[in-house]
Amino acid sequence: MSIGTALRAVRRSLGLTQADLGARVLAGRETVSAWERDRWEPTHQQRVRIVEHLADAPPDVLAPLVQALGVAAPRPLGRAALGADAAARASAAIRAAADQLDVPASTLRRTLSVAVAHLDASGVSLKDAAAVLRAAP
Numbered sequence: 001m002s003i004g005t006a007l008r009a010v011r012r013s014l015g016l017t018q019a020d021l022g023a024r025v026l027a028g029r030e031t032v033s034a035w036e037r038d039r040w041e042p043t044h045q046q047r048v049r050i051v052e053h054l055a056d057a058p059p060d061v062l063a064p065l066v067q068a069l070g071v072a073a074p075r076p077l078g079r080a081a082l083g084a085d086a087a088a089r090a091s092a093a094i095r096a097a098a099d100q101l102d103v104p105a106s107t108l109r110r111t112l113s114v115a116v117a118h119l120d121a122s123g124v125s126l127k128d129a130a131a132v133l134r135a136a137p
Helices: 003-013 018-025 029-036 044-053 059-069 078-082 084-101 105-122 126-135
Strands: none
Touching (some): 044 059
16 A cells, blocks of 8 residues: 555544644645655655654554554554543643633644644653743743
8 A cells, every 4th residue: 555545544534634634743735635645755754753643543544554654653642542531631731721821722732732743853852841841931
């Protein structure tokens, strides 16, 4: 199976648009479209991000993509990796922070998601980023 065919299958299984996937992996919708049409191939770094950010897909749908991309199987991400209790605590913390900042929780979630994607792409752990934020004036 080609990268494009496998990528489209996984994206659709998760109910994502090309723009949604692009936002997750720091690429434009046009780039995702080109990948899915097998016009371009993602770089190694993009391949790793694609697999990491689509890890919630059913294993039978994700496996052909992992094989086509030639990268390691993803570590668990999202609510499944956290467990119900930790996911609930994280959601409550995001809602409390959004209330304190007087912004919608959905806006804060999107902002945090983009920030985490950039940190991942830069190889910076959340723990290190939190330490920098705590030390900031």
